[in-house]
Amino acid sequence: MTLSEKDSQYLWHPYTQHKTSQTPIAISRGEGALLWDENNKEYIDAIASWWVNPFGHSNKIIADAIYKQLTTLEHVLFGGFTHEPAIKVAEKLIEILPKNQQKIFFSDNGSTAVEVAIKVALQYFFNKNEKRTTIIAFENAFHGDTFAAMAASGISFYTQAFQGMFIDVVRIPVPIKGQEQESFDALKSVIASHNCAGFIFEPLVQGAAGMVMYEPDALAKLIQICKENKVLTIADEVMTGFGKTGKTFAMDYVSEQPDMICLSKALTGGTIPMAITTFTQDIFDAFYDDDINKALFHGHTFTANPTGCAAALASIDLLQTQEMQDNIDRINKSHLNFQKKIENHSKVITARTLGVIFAVEIKSDSEESYYGSMRTKLYNFFIEKGVVLRPVGNIVYILPPYIMTDEQLQKVYSIIEEAIEMV
Numbered sequence: 001m002t003l004s005e006k007d008s009q010y011l012w013h014p015y016t017q018h019k020t021s022q023t024p025i026a027i028s029r030g031e032g033a034l035l036w037d038e039n040n041k042e043y044i045d046a047i048a049s050w051w052v053n054p055f056g057h058s059n060k061i062i063a064d065a066i067y068k069q070l071t072t073l074e075h076v077l078f079g080g081f082t083h084e085p086a087i088k089v090a091e092k093l094i095e096i097l098p099k100n101q102q103k104i105f106f107s108d109n110g111s112t113a114v115e116v117a118i119k120v121a122l123q124y125f126f127n128k129n130e131k132r133t134t135i136i137a138f139e140n141a142f143h144g145d146t147f148a149a150m151a152a153s154g155i156s157f158y159t160q161a162f163q164g165m166f167i168d169v170v171r172i173p174v175p176i177k178g179q180e181q182e183s184f185d186a187l188k189s190v191i192a193s194h195n196c197a198g199f200i201f202e203p204l205v206q207g208a209a210g211m212v213m214y215e216p217d218a219l220a221k222l223i224q225i226c227k228e229n230k231v232l233t234i235a236d237e238v239m240t241g242f243g244k245t246g247k248t249f250a251m252d253y254v255s256e257q258p259d260m261i262c263l264s265k266a267l268t269g270g271t272i273p274m275a276i277t278t279f280t281q282d283i284f285d286a287f288y289d290d291d292i293n294k295a296l297f298h299g300h301t302f303t304a305n306p307t308g309c310a311a312a313l314a315s316i317d318l319l320q321t322q323e324m325q326d327n328i329d330r331i332n333k334s335h336l337n338f339q340k341k342i343e344n345h346s347k348v349i350t351a352r353t354l355g356v357i358f359a360v361e362i363k364s365d366s367e368e369s370y371y372g373s374m375r376t377k378l379y380n381f382f383i384e385k386g387v388v389l390r391p392v393g394n395i396v397y398i399l400p401p402y403i404m405t406d407e408q409l410q411k412v413y414s415i416i417e418e419a420i421e422m423v
């Protein structure tokens, strides 16, 4: 039996309807931007394996850091104990995050980072004896699949089975170009009519919605409105963090600073699951009390796993090298050229670029759903050609590892051009 066949016998995959889906491709090896399957077919990983892998597969530097940590201290509980890797990650992040971020809380994945932020927003007001229980979020947001994260997410088929079981979330439009005022007005009106605790957003780029982009000034204005009304702001940088937008964090483009930031995906260079939620001193102080009930009673068994921390440290060091910064610039320029080349194509609705993120919306005769027929056709075409891309409906996006070569990038572009002709 092949690995793919054995897989069907035992495994249940994420976001998969097993009755109608194809068998998964068994990958046996990865190096740089490339993956090889069990039949030795080569693939270019043009989405950095769900946005986690900026420095390439099987990266030696991160692997060495992990090995060294595994043979020194692989793990120790973080309740009542601490260790140097966690402290170093915290120090490093506080150095590079927006200046108001002062406290670091570890968890395991993007959803838990969001879960922690939402719980903190709610408990912050509980601790102050203020009744504020509504969370504000964008339409078509994606913040993860655990319950509070799902409640904040607005893509319906992820959450439809659970409607009516969520915390109170009110949605506002995304301030895309031309729709900014509508978004500001909606935020003001929600705040006026609800007891709002927090506003969670994907800064500048809504990843899972199909790399929907909006401007830093619009986000700054929304944060200002929240600040005037003492609504806590949560920047979910799980996708955008660590260089994807061309700056270390998307919030680096924005003149206002958020109260909390969620990080995960590229944190460990795509090696070990780990997440972090960061906070201002003011938030931490609302939990700092003689009364034990005011503490944040949240934790995970593997909180601040030292091996994950070692991987994160090596990753952040890599990100800060001149070589990696040059790579990010190179990919951005390359994307902009490709955008110019195809944006006037008769089958292209729009194309957009920010940092290493590129997206193109392709014209479709019918209303295209997230996992619709055009998406399937495109996906299969890319896989057949040896490129890993996961279109969102009629939107094809590229989010490459920063080490992807120009030659590999050109191959990805030309296959996207072929796909546009085909559909």
Ligand SMILES: *Cc1c(COP(=O)(O)O)cnc(C)c1O
Residues within 6 Å of the ligand: 109, 110, 111, 112, 114, 142, 143, 144, 145, 202, 207, 208, 236, 237, 238, 239, 240, 264, 265
């Ligand atoms: C992927 C993602 C999450 C969820 O992260 P998981 O690790 O999959 O739980 C949350 N927020 C954003 C913006 C994401 O892109």
